Amino acid sequence: MVAHGSGVPSAFVADEHVRAAAFETAWARALACTRCPALVASRSQVVVGAGAAAAEVLIVGDAPGAAEDAGGLPLAGRAARLLDRLLEEVGVAPADVFATTLVKCRPPGNRDPSPGEVANCSEHLLAQVELVRPVVVVALGGFVTKLLRGDPAPIRARRGREEARTLGSHPFWLLPAFHPAAALYAPALTEQLRADLARLPELVARGRPEAEAPPAEPEPEVATAPGQLELF
Ligand code: SF4
Numbered sequence: 001m002v003a004h005g006s007g008v009p010s011a012f013v014a015d016e017h018v019r020a021a022a023f024e025t026a027w028a029r030a031l032a033c034t035r036c037p038a039l040v041a042s043r044s045q046v047v048v049g050a051g052a053a054a055a056e057v058l059i060v061g062d063a064p065g066a067a068e069d070a071g072g073l074p075l076a077g078r079a080a081r082l083l084d085r086l087l088e089e090v091g092v093a094p095a096d097v098f099a100t101t102l103v104k105c106r107p108p109g110n111r112d113p114s115p116g117e118v119a120n121c122s123e124h125l126l127a128q129v130e131l132v133r134p135v136v137v138v139a140l141g142g143f144v145t146k147l148l149r150g151d152p153a154p155i156r157a158r159r160g161r162e163e164a165r166t167l168g169s170h171p172f173w174l175l176p177a178f179h180p181a182a183a184l185y186a187p188a189l190t191e192q193l194r195a196d197l198a199r200l201p202e203l204v205a206r207g208r209p210e211a212e213a214p215p216a217e218p219e220p221e222v223a224t225a226p227g228q229l230e231l232f
Contacts, residue, residue, distance in 0.1 A: 016054070019131055023053050026127040030104055035120040039105035039113075044069050049100035049128060056204045057092060058134035058172075059083075059099040060125070061179065062143045063113050069106035074099045079181040082190070086180075090198040098132050100125065102144055112143060129167045136203045137165070137172050141179030148174060160196040164209035171211040173203045 030048045034040050047064040050073050059075075067076035075083060087097065103113040103121045113121075129137070139145040142155035148165070149158065158176040165174040177196040183189040 020053065023131045026124070026131060029127075030124045033104070033121075033124070036103075036105060036117045039103070039107060039117060042108035043105040045072055046104050047072055047074055047101065047106075048104055048124070049074055049098060051098035052095050053098065053132060055096050055098035055132055056135045057097045057138060057200055058129065058132050058136070059097060059138045059140060060144050060148065061099070061101045061140045063101050063103040064106040065110050066106065068101075074101045075180070078184055079179070082184060083180040086190075086194050086197050087200075089194065090200060092197070092200050096204070098128070098134070100128055102147060118147060126168050129170050129172070133170060134172055135206075135208050136162070136200060137167075137174050138197075138200075139174060139176045141182065144179075145176040149176070159192060160199060162199065162203055166211055169211065171209050173206070173209060175199060175203065 027048050031046050033046060043064070047068050061074055064074065065076075068074060070076075073080070084094075087094075102125060103117050104124055105121075107113050107117070137148070139148045145155050145158055146152055149163070155176055155178060159178060160175070162173040162175045165172060175196065178189045178193045180193060183193045
């Protein structure tokens with residue numbers, strides 16, 4: 001996060017204050033959200049996210065499970081510990097990470113979120129991307145990867161391969177990786193997850209990709225520009 005100490009240009013300080021206020025507003029809106037009746041009935045709380053509000057790395061899982069719902073964190077238990085350990089090994093500090101999920105409420109029976117629920121919750125994810133302004137978004141697992149890429153290609157074909165993407169007005173590198181919950185039971189996947197996370201320092205150092213320029217004169221039914229997420 002940007003420090004508010006001496007030597008920080010006042011414009012940056014003001015920008016950070018505005019960002020912090022907007023972040024709190026977006027957080028409160030998510031906490032109060034009741035847009036998905038089935039998930040409101042199955043959740044014990046809304047799991048908005050955790051981590052640094054101005055992180056360079058945004059990690060996106062699918063949806064809270066039972067442990068995440070109980071603890072209020074987007075990733076909990078052994079999977080969370082494995083991810084934390086691997087991030088530490090590759091040199092990514094907790095202050096550089098914000099974690100969240102596509103859908104912020106636990107689906108009943110831990111089923112996949114429905115397309116309507118993902119669409120409902122897109123407002124909250126979009127706000128987080130716009131406010132955190134990450135350099136890299138890590139898509140954890142096949143479900144998230146397919147949705148964030150707008151493409152059914154399997155995670156095995158995409159993992160570890162960064163792509164320039166844009167969500168809202170914010171460009172970033174999208175990096176698919178296996179979900180740590182899957183890696184827990186397959187040492188080979190753990191090694192692949194470690195290798196993919198090891199790309200993070202290099203991608204962060206590279207900086208954000210160029211934003212896609214909007215078409216000068218949009219025509220009706222013109223296809224979305226390459227790199228723009230067609231999530232919802
Ligand atoms: S999943 Fe998202 S959109 Fe649906 S009720 Fe929870 S916070 Fe709201």
